[in-house]
Amino acid sequence: LLRRGSMHAALGSGREAEQPLREAMELATAASDTAVVCAALRWLAVAIGYQGRFAEACSLYATLRQRAEAASLDELEAWGMVGTGYCAETAGEHDAARSDFLAAIDIFAGLGRPQAELFALNSYGNASAHLGDYRSAFASYERAAVLAAGLDNLFLQAMAINNLGTLDFQLGDPGRAAARFESAAAMFGRDGNRREQLNSRAN
Numbered sequence: 001l002l003r004r005g006s007m008h009a010a011l012g013s014g015r016e017a018e019q020p021l022r023e024a025m026e027l028a029t030a031a032s033d034t035a036v037v038c039a040a041l042r043w044l045a046v047a048i049g050y051q052g053r054f055a056e057a058c059s060l061y062a063t064l065r066q067r068a069e070a071a072s073l074d075e076l077e078a079w080g081m082v083g084t085g086y087c088a089e090t091a092g093e094h095d096a097a098r099s100d101f102l103a104a105i106d107i108f109a110g111l112g113r114p115q116a117e118l119f120a121l122n123s124y125g126n127a128s129a130h131l132g133d134y135r136s137a138f139a140s141y142e143r144a145a146v147l148a149a150g151l152d153n154l155f156l157q158a159m160a161i162n163n164l165g166t167l168d169f170q171l172g173d174p175g176r177a178a179a180r181f182e183s184a185a186a187m188f189g190r191d192g193n194r195r196e197q198l199n200s201r202a203n
Helices: 002-010 014-030 034-050 054-070 074-090 094-111 114-130 134-150 154-170 174-191 194-202
Strands: none
Touching: 002 014, 002 034, 014 034, 034 054, 034 074, 054 074, 074 094, 074 114, 094 114, 114 134, 114 154, 134 154, 154 174, 154 194, 174 194
16 A cells, blocks of 8 residues: 555655555554554655645644654655755745755765655755855755766756756856756756756746
């Protein structure tokens, strides 16, 4: 049930994910399996968010953080931090968001989870840019691009390069920005992601 629900959630099918994830949580709770409860909570929050129930999703991320921390489930606690950071960022609380993302980055890096670290790095860069800390934003996006390239993750590499282009443009270097947008668009195209390719073209 956990695997079925998480696959649906990862593919953006929130409605299809919710029922198996809730059932997985009930069974895991009855079996006192905290690891499965927390894993289901992580994906349930994602599934609920996809359905537009933002406040509920944020509550689930906060619960995930608390339960995972209590059970010393570091990686799942870090995913909870990514979630609460996203909620804070959406609410305009950029300092709180950046703090959550940085804590998650440290945990993922310490556990040797570069794929997970990538998501937090891009988010940390976004929060830093909103706060006007462009040096940190550049460093975060550049590290994300390098990590993604090493993992052959074209989507996240292109996202980081597109974000770097956005910073270049905001800081007055449209020539370098255009080159980055062109590179990102080509990567999104090779990855088969037409929507993001068009966004980079529009940039």
